[in-house]
Amino acid sequence: xxxxxxxxxxxxxxxxxxxxxxxxxxxxxxxxxxxxxxxxxxxxxxxxxxxxxxxxxxxxxxxxxxxxxxxxxxxxxxxxxxxxxxxxxxxxxxxxxxxxxxxxxxxxxxxxxxxxxxx
Amino acid sequence: xxxxxxxxxxxxxxxxxxxxxxxxxxxxxxxxxxxxxxxxxxxxxxxxxxxxxxxxxxxxxxxxxxxxxxxxxxxxxxxxxxxxxxxxxxxxxxxxxxxxxxxxxxx
Numbered sequence: 001x002x003x004x005x006x007x008x009x010x011x012x013x014x015x016x017x018x019x020x021x022x023x024x025x026x027x028x029x030x031x032x033x034x035x036x037x038x039x040x041x042x043x044x045x046x047x048x049x050x051x052x053x054x055x056x057x058x059x060x061x062x063x064x065x066x067x068x069x070x071x072x073x074x075x076x077x078x079x080x081x082x083x084x085x086x087x088x089x090x091x092x093x094x095x096x097x098x099x100x101x102x103x104x105x106x107x108x109x110x111x112x113x114x115x116x117x118x119x
Numbered sequence: 120x121x122x123x124x125x126x127x128x129x130x131x132x133x134x135x136x137x138x139x140x141x142x143x144x145x146x147x148x149x150x151x152x153x154x155x156x157x158x159x160x161x162x163x164x165x166x167x168x169x170x171x172x173x174x175x176x177x178x179x180x181x182x183x184x185x186x187x188x189x190x191x192x193x194x195x196x197x198x199x200x201x202x203x204x205x206x207x208x209x210x211x212x213x214x215x216x217x218x219x220x221x222x223x224x225x226x
Binding site for chain 1: 151153155157160161162163164165168169174206208210213214215216217218219220
């Protein structure tokens, strides 16, 4: 059975960076794109970007350009999302999700990682 | 960017009710729309893709439809497990984005 297991909650100070990991199991990691989506408290879902684990190609939503970096380590079937220059508005639950290969709807999700930005 | 307007934002209903949630796209997205169910503290769950295709393992009481740029998610007979927040997502245009969500509450 396929799973995405994310790293644990983080507390960061404004201006710091955070890296969240997403380990895939139960399927071939390089066959499907991994997307990152976040949900701030009381808000809806916000798509951030994706990575093609096979090639390492990435794409990011314009508003996160320059602050977000998505990478992967195929040897351990893990994707990473790093967000820099954190501000309080970055406090959110960050989800990784696997798409359907044929289209970018999200078939398999991690349980989320809470990132709290507070001084 | 395409705007996805989801309504209502909150819906109160009872077990056994038939409910409909609507998502309207600001421009044509063909049928490239998905619906998700999200419960607090859990991973979101894909229900419907390509506007009306039911994801495997999802109960048949869930259905989706499209009329032009308006999309609907219908739950034919609400069950206790269905009380959650529902989101639509368009994936026709870059960047993909979600509706604001509909919280389905017990009346």
